[in-house]
Amino acid sequence: MSRWEDNVRKVVPYVPGEQPKCTDIIKLNTNENPYGPSPKVMEKTIELEKLRLYPDDKATLLVEAIADYHNVKPSQVFVGVGSDDVIAMAFMTFFNSDKEILFPDITYSFYDVWAELFRIPYKRIAVDDNFRIKREDYYCENGGIIFPNPNAPTGIVESLDFVEDIVKNNTDSCVIVDEAYIDFGGESALSLVDKYDNLLVVRTFSKSRSMAGIRIGYAIGCEKLIKFMNDVKFSYNSYTMNMPSIILGAESIADEEYFRSTVNKVIETREYFVEEIAKLGFTCLPSAANFVFMTHESLQAKEIFEKAKENKIYVRYFNKPRIDNYLRVTIGTKEQMDTFIEFLKSLV
C-alpha cells in the first residue's frame, strides 16, 4: 500500500461566505461594500500588452501611494494579495516560537486555520459575556498576539489606549492588529507604529475601498518588521502583486473624497438599520464596522438565515458555540437594508 498520504500536510480549510452565481439576490453575507470602487479606478486604462512583462516585484507605485497616505516611509509598508495573504505572511514571519500565540475565541475564523497550517501552537482566549476582549488576559507569556479591531464578527471596537496596553505589555512578541474595518469606526493603531517595534497594523482594500475582487491588503510597522516580512515573501513568491492591482490600488488611494463619502454612507445606513430593527425586537452588539451582529429576543437566528435565503437575501450565520443565535449582516445600500427590514417585519 502506498504511504505517501502519511506525508501530506493535512488541513481543514477556512470556509468563506457563499458567493452565489445568481445576481438577483441581496448579498449581505461577506462584508463587501455596495458602492463599488472610485470612478478614478473605473476610468483608469491599463496597458494590457504590458502583461507580457513581470510586474514590479516591489509594487513601488502602490507602496508609495499607501506610504504617502499614511505618512510613513515606503520601507514601512508591506503589500499582499488581500490582507489574508499579508496575515499569513506575518504568521510565517513572526510566529515561530514554541509558545502559544493568543487570539480571542470569538474572532476572524481564519486565524486558527493559519496556526494549524503553519503548526503554530495557539490559545483562544474567551471574550467576556458582552463579547469584549479582556486586555489583562493577554498580559502573559506568549508567542505572539493577533486580534481584529474592530473585532469580527462582533463589530466591537476597542480604544487606542486598550490596543496600546496590549502592545506595551508584550514587547517580547509581535502584536498584529487586523484593522480590516477601522475606516468604519474607531481609532487606528497606526499612530503607534513608530513608538513600538513589535506592532504590525494590517489593512485591506476589500471593505472600505470596495475592491475585494482585486485582492490588495497591506501591513504597516517599523522598518525592521517590514524587512523581515519582505525577506520571507521574497523567499516564497516574488510576484504577488499583479500589474493591474498595483495601478488600480494607487488610483483608489488618490480619490480620498469618494472614499470618505462612501464610507460615511455605510456608517449612516448602519445607524439607520440598527434603529429600525430595534423596533422589531432585534439587538445588535455596538458596531464600528460595515456589518452588525444581531440577535432577536424570540426568533432563532438559524431560521431567519434560512428564510432570508429563500427570499434571496444572503446573510452570514455561524453555527458555533456562543454565537449560534446571531446573524452577521453586512450593511448594503439603504434600499437593500429597507428590503431586508421589510422581510424581517414579515417574520416578526
Ligand SMILES: *Cc1c(COP(=O)(O)O)cnc(C)c1O
Ligand atoms: C475581510 C477580512 C480580512 C481579509 O480581507 P482580504 O479580502 O483578504 O483583504 C481580514 N481580516 C478580517 C477580520 C476580515 O474581516
